Amino acid sequence: GNESNFSSSSSSSSRDTAEVTWPASLLSTIQVCLSRVQYLEEFVMAKKVTIQGFVHSHCTRFAVNFVCFNNDIAFHFNPRFDDGLVIVCNTMQSSKWGSEERKKHMPFSKNGAFEITVLVLGHAFQVSVNGQYILEYRHRTSYQSIQSVQVNGDVTLSQVTFSGPSTHMSPLPPPYSVTPSYAQNSFMTSAFAAPVGSCPSAAPLFGASMTQKGPMTVHNPIMPFQAALQGTFTKNRKIIMVGSVGYGADRFHVNLLNSSTRNIYLHIAPRFKEGALVRNTQDRGTWGPEERHMSYMPFVPGQQFQMEIRNEGGCFGVYVNSAKVFTYVHRLPANQIDMMEVNGDVSLSYVQF
Numbered sequence: 001g002n003e004s005n006f007s008s009s010s011s012s013s014s015r016d017t018a019e020v021t022w023p024a025s026l027l028s029t030i031q032v033c034l035s036r037v038q039y040l041e042e043f044v045m046a047k048k049v050t051i052q053g054f055v056h057s058h059c060t061r062f063a064v065n066f067v068c069f070n071n072d073i074a075f076h077f078n079p080r081f082d083d084g085l086v087i088v089c090n091t092m093q094s095s096k097w098g099s100e101e102r103k104k105h106m107p108f109s110k111n112g113a114f115e116i117t118v119l120v121l122g123h124a125f126q127v128s129v130n131g132q133y134i135l136e137y138r139h140r141t142s143y144q145s146i147q148s149v150q151v152n153g154d155v156t157l158s159q160v161t162f163s164g165p166s167t168h169m170s171p172l173p174p175p176y177s178v179t180p181s182y183a184q185n186s187f188m189t190s191a192f193a194a195p196v197g198s199c200p201s202a203a204p205l206f207g208a209s210m211t212q213k214g215p216m217t218v219h220n221p222i223m224p225f226q227a228a229l230q231g232t233f234t235k236n237r238k239i240i241m242v243g244s245v246g247y248g249a250d251r252f253h254v255n256l257l258n259s260s261t262r263n264i265y266l267h268i269a270p271r272f273k274e275g276a277l278v279r280n281t282q283d284r285g286t287w288g289p290e291e292r293h294m295s296y297m298p299f300v301p302g303q304q305f306q307m308e309i310r311n312e313g314g315c316f317g318v319y320v321n322s323a324k325v326f327t328y329v330h331r332l333p334a335n336q337i338d339m340m341e342v343n344g345d346v347s348l349s350y351v352q353f
Helices: 037-044
Strands: 007-008 016-019 030-032 047-055 062-068 073-080 086-093 102-103 114-121 124-129 132-138 146-153 155-163 175-178 188-190 216-219 223-230 238-245 252-257 264-271 276-283 302-310 317-320 323-329 339-344 346-353
Touching: 047 146, 047 346, 062 114, 073 114, 073 124, 086 132, 102 132, 146 155, 216 223, 223 346, 238 252, 238 339, 252 302, 339 346
Parallel strands: 030 188
Antiparallel strands: 007 016, 030 146, 047 114, 047 155, 062 073, 062 146, 073 086, 086 102, 114 124, 124 132, 175 216, 216 346, 223 339, 238 302, 238 346, 252 264, 252 339, 264 276, 302 317, 317 323
């Protein structure tokens, strides 16, 4: 059957990135990019993907797609309000849909919140909605080739969470609440940071060849926060974050780093008990000399702040509450930065990168 109007298109220059194409009528689209293929078996087997969101009042249908990197769709989960209140499941290979599996059941309500849980097992996908088991869909193609999870249609997403057993991989980052910055853009967020000790070819999660469509915005992330940048931190790019320093805070830090080498290009660390704002670079595990000079401490325990980090060419410019606080000359090429981390006695309400 004609499964849906939603499609995914891979970057022509790299198999490691993908983009979502979607009509203007779709109000929310997110594509969550999984780690690269050598880690997919460990990621996917017995893993759980939880998608939380809200169905719009005018929704006719929406889809969750587990997309392979050759653009096949290993699992298409498609609730339809306009086709007899049915859930259609299918697989698309070589641009051709297979035979539909239809379940005459509608656990979703228009104008209602939902939580979809997809458990990826060796033989099948198992789907629950709002805590109730709904269906099982047996694999028709190798789950090991899945590259991304795509959600589209007349729904708004609030959170996408990856969980389940982990072997040598780094810990899961916190769940994200992700919203597009502009209409008709494509966005991705990483499911994992690159594993520690991974080979260089396994990272960055998003290559510089990816078409930049605009900034990603993350709301109210649970700490510690990690995010892969779209492309790298080239000249004139900036990161904006709004947060609050904890009462009685000791310290927090922001790192801009490379996910493959783990080199830290810019380390910003307010240390309240020392009254210091430390900046540094870590190259191959070794810290360089600290920079501490400042005219005032812009961060105050118990108070909110807005911080902006800009790549100004040969240096980083860092602004807090619209005032420039310091300049930090690049010690390593900033265009190798593809990841950011925030941790410590701080909470974030908004990050744009």
